[in-house]
Amino acid sequence: MCHNTWQLVPPPTDCNIVGCKWVFRVKRHANGSVDQFKARLVAKGFNQRPGLNYKETFSLVVKLVTIQTVLAIAVMQGWSLRQLDVNNAFLHGHLTEKVYMKQPSGFRNPEHPDYVCCLTKAIYGLKQAPRAWYSALKHALTEFGFINSKSDSSLFVFHTSSTIAYCLVYVDDLIITGNNSVFVASIIDHLGHKFSIKDLGSLHFFLGVEVIPTTACLFLTQHKYIRDLLAKTSVDGARDVTTPLSTSVSLQLDDGSFSVDSTEYCQDIGALQYMSLTRPNINFAVNKLSQFMHFSWCYYQQNIQHHIDLFLEC
Numbered sequence: 001m002c003h004n005t006w007q008l009v010p011p012p013t014d015c016n017i018v019g020c021k022w023v024f025r026v027k028r029h030a031n032g033s034v035d036q037f038k039a040r041l042v043a044k045g046f047n048q049r050p051g052l053n054y055k056e057t058f059s060l061v062v063k064l065v066t067i068q069t070v071l072a073i074a075v076m077q078g079w080s081l082r083q084l085d086v087n088n089a090f091l092h093g094h095l096t097e098k099v100y101m102k103q104p105s106g107f108r109n110p111e112h113p114d115y116v117c118c119l120t121k122a123i124y125g126l127k128q129a130p131r132a133w134y135s136a137l138k139h140a141l142t143e144f145g146f147i148n149s150k151s152d153s154s155l156f157v158f159h160t161s162s163t164i165a166y167c168l169v170y171v172d173d174l175i176i177t178g179n180n181s182v183f184v185a186s187i188i189d190h191l192g193h194k195f196s197i198k199d200l201g202s203l204h205f206f207l208g209v210e211v212i213p214t215t216a217c218l219f220l221t222q223h224k225y226i227r228d229l230l231a232k233t234s235v236d237g238a239r240d241v242t243t244p245l246s247t248s249v250s251l252q253l254d255d256g257s258f259s260v261d262s263t264e265y266c267q268d269i270g271a272l273q274y275m276s277l278t279r280p281n282i283n284f285a286v287n288k289l290s291q292f293m294h295f296s297w298c299y300y301q302q303n304i305q306h307h308i309d310l311f312l313e314c
Contacts, residue, residue: 005091006101006117008109016052017116018101019044020125030210032224041104043125050127054097058131062154062168064277067175070155070166074177075218081203081211082176082184086137087196089172093122093132130171140194141167144187158187170207209277220278229271245285251292 011017023042027035048054074081086092101117109115122129138148141156146167149155156167158178165178165187174191178184191197203211212219230236272286 005121005123006119008103008112008115009100009118011114011116012100015098015100016047016049018047018099018126020101020104020123022105023124030205030224040124043101043123043129045125045127045129048099048127054099054126054128056131057127058134060130060134060154060169060171062170063152064274066149066152066155067168067277070168070175070177071218071220073166077179079177079179080181080184082188083200083203083206084174084176084188084191085198085200086172086174087198089137089195090122090124090126090129090133092136092195093129093134094136095119095122095126095128095132097128099126133172134169137169137195140191144190158183173206175203175206208274222275222278226275229268229275233268244282245288251288 020041020043023040025038025040027038029035071081073079099119101119101123103109103113103115103117119126122132134153138156142148144158145160146156146158146165149157154169156169158165158167163178163180163183165176165180165184167187168175176184176187178187188197188199192199202213205211208222208225210221210223212221227236230238269286269290272282272289276283276286
């Protein structure tokens, strides 16, 4: 309520009212230790109707190749990398549509238990929440002199004759770097006045990637992410392999055996795609596997586990 996210109003007639729920999760450090326990109120956006409760959606996710490029420039130029986390990022976005939500469990108003929340700001789970947050952040950065990259909407660039800076945005995680540390500090101060910002200092752990600076380079590792994936797929005890793609097994969409739900397979492919940030040598193999989203049980057993085995070498 401190963000003035909603106002309690009588339930409107002939209007879709969105439900909500509490989501609890444990945030961990790069070494797996507990950082904090988080609780978040999330709207049940799957109940929203397009054209009525929302018009446009947006995915505020910077491309992996953009992250690699900016990090490479920072290392070559000797720039420092600063990491920021926006507290309750989506609550900073303003809604343009009328959205009504049920009162959250455990926080119902005893005087008006039948009232609903008329949302004035975005909330996690709403279809339009990412776009609302992106619009607020974009306005704050362009106000400071940044321009939006045409190749990646989640990259913002500041460039003058003497100063250059980059801002990478992945939902509520920000990376800022530039050739002037004083200017970078002023950017952080400016954003701190606009939003609730947590300055995490130098870049060390970003999107499951541990960043270890050395005298000559940045060492990027997804060691914990890979180990968690191996444990999730029950192949953490498998043997090492020397190639990311089998040279003896011919990939087939259907080998005649009974089929299974492809959800688990698709999840594993998505995890491997994300792993290519630090392991570009698996790109061909992952691309090949992505062509077989409908598969048999035999294919899953013989191939997906074989390709995951490679990452035991990490």
